[in-house]
Structures are given as C-alpha cells and as structure tokens.
Amino acid sequence: MTDVLVSRAEDFDDIAALLALAFHGDLDPDVQALERPIFEPDRSLLVRDGGTVVANAAAFSRELAVPGANVPAAHVTMVAVAPTHRRRGLLTTLMRRQLRDVRDAGREPIAVLWASEGRIYPRFGYGSAAPRYVLSVDTTGLRLPAPTSAEGTLRLDRPDAHRDELARLYEQARADRPGWSRRDERWWAYLLADLKAHRGGATERRVLLHEGPGGLDGYALYRTKDSSSATGPQAETHVGEVVALTPEAYRALWRLLLSVDLTRRLSFPIAAVDEPLLRLVDEPRQLSPQLADALWVRVVDVPAALAARRYATDVDVVIEVTDDLLKENTGRWRLVGGPDGAQCTATTAPAALACDVRALGELYLGGANPSALAAAGHVRELVPHTLTALTPAFSWHRAPSPMEVF
Template identity: 50%
Template sequence: MDESVRLRTATEDDRRPLADLLLYAFHERTTDETRELEEMIMEPGRTLVAEDGDTIVGTVAIQTREMTVPGAVLPTAHVTGVSVLPTHRRRGILTAMMRRQLADVAEAGREPIAALYASETAIYPRYGYGPASERVRFDVHSREVKVAGPPAPAGRLRLVRPQQAKAELAAVYERLRVHRVGWSSRPDHWWDFLLKDSESQRDGATELRGVLYETADGPAGYATWRVKDDWNRHGPAADVRVREVVAGDPGVYAELWRFLLSIDLTRSASFHFGAVDEPLQYVVDEPRKLGRSLTDGLFVRIVDLPAALEARRYATPVDAVLEVSDPILEANTGRWRLTGGPDKASCVRTDDAPDLACSITELGAVYLGGTTTAALVASGRVRQLTDNLPTAAFQWHRQPSSIDMF
C-alpha cells in the first residue's frame, strides 16, 4: 500500500465524511437525506478507513448480523461499503483494507463466515469470497399470467403503511428467516433503514406500500412495493415494483402474488430478489411471461474453516478429506476431515489422503448449497482426487437466497 496512506478504525466523528465518500464512490446524490440514510446503518467500530493526511480515501465496513445457513443460524460479518476514491486507485489500498478486515474478524473469533454483495464480481474472489448464491430477476407481464396455487388459510388482506406496521412485518420476517438459507437478521435500526422511504429511494415511484395477510392467529405474510405510474396509447401501464414477499404458507404466498399482479391500472411488475427456486415460477399458468433473468447473489468467505463447517448441517452423510489452500488466513490451509450429516458435523485436521483439493474461495462458493462441488470440478476449480465427492451433502432442500441488499 502507498506509504502516505494509513489504516485505522473509524470513530463517531467519521460518520459524515464516510457518508460523503460512499455516496461519491457509488455515484449517488449527496444530500442531507442520503447522508442520513448512510449514517443510519454505520457501525464505526467495525469500519476501517484509509486516510491520506486528513482525508478519508477508502473504507470497508461490517454490519453485525446473523445469517441462516443450512441447518443453522450463524453470526456473519456482513461486509459492505467497500470503496476507494478514484484519486487513490491502483495503490494497494483495497487489498490492504480487505486483508486487515479478514484478519480482524478471524482474531475476534465471533463470526466464522463473512458475506457480501459484489459491485464488481472480479474483485472479491481474490480475497477468498466465492459466489454462493444466485438471484432471479422477474419482469412480469402481469396481465398475461394467472396465479393458481393452493387456497390460503382463512384470513384477509389488510393494507398497511410499512413504517407504522414495522412490528408486524418484523414478527413475520423473524419467524421465517431462520428457515431460509441466505436470509439475514434485521436489527431494529436496519428495519428503520428499510422503511425510511425517503424520496431518493423512489426513482419516481410512489411511497412504499404494504399489505398483510391476517389470520385468526395473527399476520401470516406480507408484501411491500411501490408503483411507477405510466400511461401509453393503450391506456394505463403502471409498473408494480415489488420489494418483498414474505410468507411461509404456500396459499398465503400465492394470495400475496395474486394481489400484486392484479393491482388496478398496472400492466407489469418487477421483483429482483427471487430465489433460483422461487415458488412464483410454479404457481403461474404462463411462466415465460415472468421475464426471468439470472444474476449473482451472495458471495461467502470462510473465515474459520473448522468452525464454519461444523456449524452447518449436511443433507446426506459425509465423510471426506478436503485439502484447502488459503493464502490470506493461513490457519485454514491444510487437510481437514469433514464428517457429519443432517444432525451434527465435525471438522478436524488430518494427514489422510484428500478426496478433493480446492482454495478457500471454492469452499465459500459451496457453503450455502447454491453452488455444487460437481460443477466446480467440471470447471476445473476443484480437483477431484477420489470418487468420494460430497456434492449431495453440501446441497440443501431449498436454494439459498437473500432479499436484503447490504
């Protein structure tokens, strides 16, 4: 790294300059409103800054949250805000910050994995982050599909203002997120951030709107969305921009989508955080009209290899030796015997011959069950050394997903 630049932990006094740096780096307008949004989710004690003289020129940050992994919920370093000013690129600042952050997380010993969304996907595998999930974008011709699905339990839809219904939305989400691999915990300040509903978040659409599906036992699901108005030569053509659809019961899930795809004066709907196995694809009569496209989702980095592999569960029994290389966190390098199944797991060092060999990046890619070891073998990213390849064990009964962009 350039000798004129030093790294340090941020302080409370850094909130405003950090907000300004992030807004500049991610090409967003710098206003009091956008600064307030950035400052709402900052944790200065978990934020590194690169400083050149009196100027902050780079930063990486962590949000302290949990994430659901196969069979467990783990403390997970949610990495965010990775940026360097354009005047200080190509000086090794990003590499120094990413390495320092990983060393700090490993030393603290609280979070066995880290996760992030990649603004540029070529960057993060260099630091051991593997592409662990994908997400489906839906751009729906809503008047050309019909939603079937099972009947919902007795109940009703009730329109709500999301800010005022925060407790009800949070209760539904909290009940379900522990069963959905890739979903993160939402501290109270994160809910405030999600529901702030500032003008800068709307892109010309309406305020955030919400609906609850209520049963005799309480709320069973919810959806939030905006509407972008439009008219053309054929009449009304507004777009429903869906933010979240959260429901555990298949009938409630279908009922929420039936509502969203039939709002008056709208002709299309968009939802950009669907799972690869999103049930919407299987409850409509014309799936082609969903306008599906695939993009990357979460990237996962194994920080403490034995702790991470022991914490999750495995779909089938596994007993395999993994030879792993990690040039940044060398404690992860070596041969590890992984044994386990749906109920428990163990991961210990061994001198036995390996069944497969990979880098820590590939291990992060398979960790949530969204990328298979067989696919990585076929691509040459994993070396298969015996017939004992634990592909089925690492997979899970649902594909990982995430509906939080952090």
C-alpha cells in the same frame, strides 16, 4: 497516506462523501441521518490522503441463516476507493486487513457481501454462494391458479404500523431460508424508512398483509410507479420482499401483486432461484427471469464454519484446503456431520477432495453443486466417487436466497 485507520463516529460524513463519489450519487442529509445509526465505526477501516478519505471498507455485525443454523457473519459493506487513488493497492490492503481482523477476533467464521462487480472479490477468497433471479414481468394476461377456500383475507396498510408483526413473520421464515440476515430494531427502522430519495419516482412503500386461519401469516412490501402511453395506463409494481409462512399466503399475495389496477409490469429483483412463482404462473416466460449473482461468501475460519452448518445427509470426508490470505485455513480438514450437527478437525489423513477457500464459499450456503465446481476446476476429486456422496450432503431443501442489499 497508506496507513490504515480504524474509523471513529465522526468519520461517518467523510466516508459518506467517498461512497457518494464512488457510486455516482449525491449526498443527502436525510439518507445520512438514516444510515448513521447502523454504522459501526470500530468495524470500518479507512485511508486518508491530506485529510480526505480516499478508501474505506466496513462491516456490519449480523447473523446469517445457513443450512440448519444461524452463523455470526461479517456483513462487508461500504467498500470504495476514490477515482483519484485507484491502482495503488488500497483495496487490496483494506480487504486483507479486514479479513485478518475478522479472523483474529474469532467471532465470525464467515464474511458475506454484495459485489459491485463480480471480478473483484474472488481474488480475496469470496465465492458466489447465493444467486438470484431478477424478474421483469409483463403482467398483461398473466394468471395464477384460482383462489381456494383455504386462502385468507388481504389488507393494505403502512409498513411502519406493523413492524413487530413483520419482524415476527420474517424471523419465522428466515429459519428455513439460507441467506437471510437477522434484523434487530436498528435494521427494521432502517429498512422500513421510506425516504423520497429511495423511491425512484415511485409511490410510498405499502405493505400487503395476509390473514390466514391462524392469524397473520404473510406480507409483501411494494410500491407502484405511474406511467401511461397513447394506448392507456402503463404503471409498474416494484416488489421489495415477499414473506409467506404458508403456500396459501404466498399465492394470495402474488395474485394481488400481479393484478394491481392500471399496472402492466412488475419488477422483483431478488427472486430466489427456486422461487415458487416460476411454477405458479400460466406463462413463466412472461416473468423474464435473468440470473444474477447476489451474496458472496468468504470462509474465514474453515473448521468453525464447516462445523457451524448442518448437512442434508451424513458426510465423512477429508478436504484439503488452500488459502493464500489466511494461512491458518490451509491444510487437511476432516468433516464429519449430518442433519443434527457437525465437527471439523485438522487431520493428517489423505484427502479425498481438494479446493481453495473460494470453492468452500461457493458451497457454504448449499446452492452450488460440487460436481459443477469440479467441472469448472474449482474442486479436485482425489478419491473416486467422493463428489457423488458429497453433493447431496452439501445441498439443502431450500435454495439460498438474498433478501436485502446491505
């Protein structure tokens, strides 16, 4: 029963049944048909008991935007253990095997995931790397600055009629936003599908397009959910994503989203921690921002990962890393880099900084402050003033941001 098997395509339905059980959902044939094309059987590990799938961990093969670069990343997903088989070490077995497989394959220096619970994945070396704000907005009386003559025109349509244009805009914006994953044709088909099972009682998804002087330069995906009370309409706007290449497009999109007729509230669960909206509205308290974790990063190959990203300022530091699961990462590594590139090599030189691999995951996307990690005990400064120099180097001009749950 504890044998770990590599999935086959025909295992998909059994895995879907486990996920529905573990995440308190129902099997839906339409959902299964939508998800089957993005399933990668050879990247799914499972355990059966008497023919029933009782544990699973999978990954998608995608690229992730990181500071100054794109990096192949194992997008870990579909992790579940049946309630009848908890506390037997199945999750630990699967996660350890998955990390070993990713490391041995040599293609992806990092892994990334969304955590169902924050306490689960740090023990496997994952660090919280891209937090988010969950916005629950009272739009009553909320205002943005008046439109300027530089703002263009807005129009509404069905998202699937503009897939190529949305993909182009997304990819342009993604280059400047750590945390966004590359979307190929399969992913656009999956993300733009609008099954009733995913609507939560709201309307079909709509796309709001912004046309600037140079053409289409922004879009927003949203839906609305009707509601009313004795005092009048109380509908809510559910925003899925906002992509804007110019400040004018960003302001125009949000101005409409916050003022849809008959709505009184707006929800946006994946706002960046540096979301401009927080600075635009006349009363930011009405956004009710609640900080939550989003992307967790696991550095699988320390020298490859640290050399793959860019650094905001020049850095030359020796870091002593501890990794209990992937011993190849344990050791001293000299990182030399800057805005134009980086190298990371093994060294016997004395270390200026020491940390475990989880701390590197927290730092990797540029959103964590090394000094804050030191105060939390996740990083140790071995040479005075190392953190002073390292902090600006590891930061980035845009905060890491999640864009989709995978």
